[in-house]
Amino acid sequence: MHARALMLAAVVLVGCGKATPQGQVAAASDTSAGRGGAPALTVAQQRLLEAAEIALPPGMAVESLPEPNSPGAKILAQYCTQCHALPSPAMHGPVDWPSVVRRMWVRIDMLAGSLGVQIPETAQRSQLLTYLQAHALQVAANLPAGPGKEAFETTCSRCHALADPKVHSPPDWPVVVMRMEKNMEKMKVSGVTHDRAVEIIGYLQKASARPHAR
Ligand code: HEC
Ligand code: HEC
Incomplete structure (x- = not known):
């Protein structure tokens, strides 16, 4: 990305969409940042800007x-x-x-x-x-052993704490995991392979069907 586009992105990202005409970006950032000069972004600043767009809330109505x-x-x-x-x-x-x-x-x-x-x-x-x-996520207290446990733990702990498998019935879990795959896409977090998703769903369904998981 060009420095100017990044600056604009910074203003929009931080300033919540107060659209600034391109030519005024440098001036606007001067006053808002309270610093002189319109510097080109350093590599670290560019990385920070790119990173700030990852794992933001996907949004809901x-x-x-x-x-x-x-x-x-x-x-x-x-x-x-x-x-x-x-x-x-x-x-x-x-x-x-x-x-x-x-x-x-x-x-x-x-x-x-x-x-x-x-x-x-x-x-x-x-x-x-x-x-x-x-109205928070119901977090797992202790997880039963079983195939797919490791896949669930590594894949599903990247954005929030591990969910309690009991919060959904076995037939509901595939839909929830599919929604999480969409969240991964929207939040720019790497996705999962089909096989891994199946493994995780299998684990969650078994764990949620257990009579006394906690
Ligand atoms: C001034 C801007 C700003 C406002 C207002 C704001 N956020 Fe954020 N939020 C950010 C930024 C920047 C990030 C990405 C960096 C980070 O995760 O800290 C973020 C990320 C997040 C995330 C995803 C990261 C995570 O830890 O899960 C959640 C959830 C979130 N915000 C919740 C909230 C809530 C709740 C409020 C209202 C109290 C709120 N935000 C208000 C700037 C803001
Ligand atoms: C990319 C970030 C991310 C990852 C990775 C992730 N989640 Fe989520 N999860 C979210 C967000 C965002 C919400 C709240 C919005 C929603 O419910 O879709 C959420 C909410 C939840 C909820 C509560 C809502 C409900 O429908 O019960 C459960 C349960 C859940 N996640 C399970 C999982 C499981 C299982 C995995 C692994 C397959 C997973 N999550 C991986 C982002 C993520």
């Missing part, structure tokens, strides 16, 4: 959120779509949400000034966390 009219859902839709698509509460387990959200608050607080990012109040922050944790 507001109406599909659990309890879409609750205050928590509204806070999520208002504040968490300013830089990327709407994140699903099911994307992380209850234990992991606080650290993910903390990373986002840091960015939101830092970018509030020049880029006009909206900042939620303290009460809204805890409301949001409560909402995310209430």
Whole structure:
């Protein structure tokens, strides 16, 4: 990518789509970054920009959120779509949400000034966390042994904690795994071979059918 295209990407990525005419990109980044000169990006900066587009939330419709009219859902839709698509509460387990959200608050607080990012109040922050944790991914406590366990563990722990096989019945798992393959594509995370997907589905179906997995 050319330096100018990268700069534009930076402005769009960080500034959430405030379209800037190409000729003004350098000037806009001068004022927003508060630095002089319109430098060509260093290799490290280019890598950072490319990397920032990987593993972003794939996005979902507001109406599909659990309890879409609750205050928590509204806070999520208002504040968490300013830089990327709407994140699903099911994307992380209850234990992991606080650290993910903390990373986002840091960015939101830092970018509030020049880029006009909206900042939620303290009460809204805890409301949001409560909402995310209430509708979080149900994480596996302990996983039964069996063929495909290793494939499940390495493939399915790359974006979030390992899901509890019991959350879906055996006939439902193929559809869920297919959706995860789409997530991998949308989030630019490497996919799985057909054989590996079959292995994982086989493991999940067996584990979910067990009477006492936990
Ligand atoms: C100021 C811009 C900005 C806002 C606002 C923002 N994010 Fe992010 N978000 C990012 C960036 C940049 C990344 C990619 C780097 C990373 O993962 O930290 C990201 C990545 C993510 C990811 C995927 C990475 C992971 O750890 O799973 C999730 C989930 C996420 N954000 C959730 C949220 C939530 C929830 C909110 C609202 C509280 C939010 N974001 C608001 C900038 C933002
Ligand atoms: C590329 C990142 C990524 C990988 C890898 C991934 N997931 Fe997910 N997963 C997501 C996202 C994003 C969500 C929330 C949106 C959704 O449900 O599609 C999610 C949500 C879930 C949920 C909760 C939603 C539901 O339908 O129950 C389960 C269960 C799940 N993943 C299982 C898996 C399994 C099994 C694998 C391995 C085949 C896997 N994930 C691999 C991104 C990923």
